[in-house]
Amino acid sequence: MNKAEALRALHLRRSPDDPLVLPGPWDAASARVFADAGFPALATPSAGVAASLGYADGATPPDEMFAAVARIVRAVDVPVSADVEDGYGLPPGELVERLLETGAVGCNLEDSSDGVLKDPREHADWLAEVRSAAAGRLFVNARVDTFLRGVTDPGEAVERAALYVAAGADCVYPIGAPAELLPRLRSDIRGPLNVFARLDGDGPSPGELGALGATRITFGPGLQKWAARALHGMAEELRKR
Incomplete structure (x- = not known):
């Protein structure tokens, strides 16, 4: 089994109390820490990088x-799955080629650019081209930005998710979805569901998110920010010596 197949397999047949938790490394050193801790896969956060x-x-x-x-x-x-934002305007074939050159076997792709939601059908067509060019070599996580952009109707997220899954997305990521909506999203969206988890204690834990319907858990730049705060504390201690 190659790494792309291994990543895809990690998303299948997960029980509600066992979501796939993917830490977000921002550099080689943090990646080694997470891998050495036993996490089976990693997902880079574009903001943390x-x-x-x-x-x-x-x-x-x-x-x-x-x-x-x-x-x-x-x-x-x-x-490793890579967050490459909205694809940087690259044609699907070039985007896939550049991702594969890094060694990544997955990607996170957003459906908004410069704060504006893309046309969902046009984006679905673009995702289909990405999926075709990848030929199974990349696990495609399609981010749905409706909640992030102020669209609170879960129906809009479900409609976009359906288009992206039909286009070949392996997983859908309705970033910013309120926890109370996760059971509905889980019931209305086919395939794995990626959910963002907070690290400040102000929200459900990864296990609780799994019980609400999350298949996989990511943290965005949360771990990088957590590490930066810890380093800030160390720096303050050094100044006192």
Whole structure:
């Protein structure tokens, strides 16, 4: 079984109390920490990688993002999925080629750009081209940005998810969906459901999200921010010595 097949298999037949938890490494060192801790796969956060490279979220040049993903992949033996935002305007074939060159076996793709939701049918067509070019070599996680962009009607998220699944997406990610809506989203969306988990204690735990319907759990840049806060505390202690 290759790594893309292994990543796909990790999403199948999961029980509600056992969602797939994918930490988000922002560099090679953090990737090694998560892999050594026993996590079976990793999912890079674009915002966390951006912070590690000195950029604001969404401002990382594509070449630097792909290079950072390649360093993360090279550092570990487990499958890695890469958040490449909205695909940077690259044609599907070129996007897939560049992802595969990094060694990544999955990708997270957003359906908004510059804060504006894309036309869902046009985006579904684009996802279908990505899926075709990948030929099974990438696990495609289709992010649905409706809640993030202020559209509170869960029906809009479900409609977009249905289009993306029909286009070949392996997983759907309605980022920002309120926890109370997860049971409905789980019942109305086919296939694995990615849910964002907070690390500040102000929200359900990964296990609780699994019980509500999440197949897999990611944290966005949360772990990188957590580590930065810890490092800030260490720096303050050093100043006192």
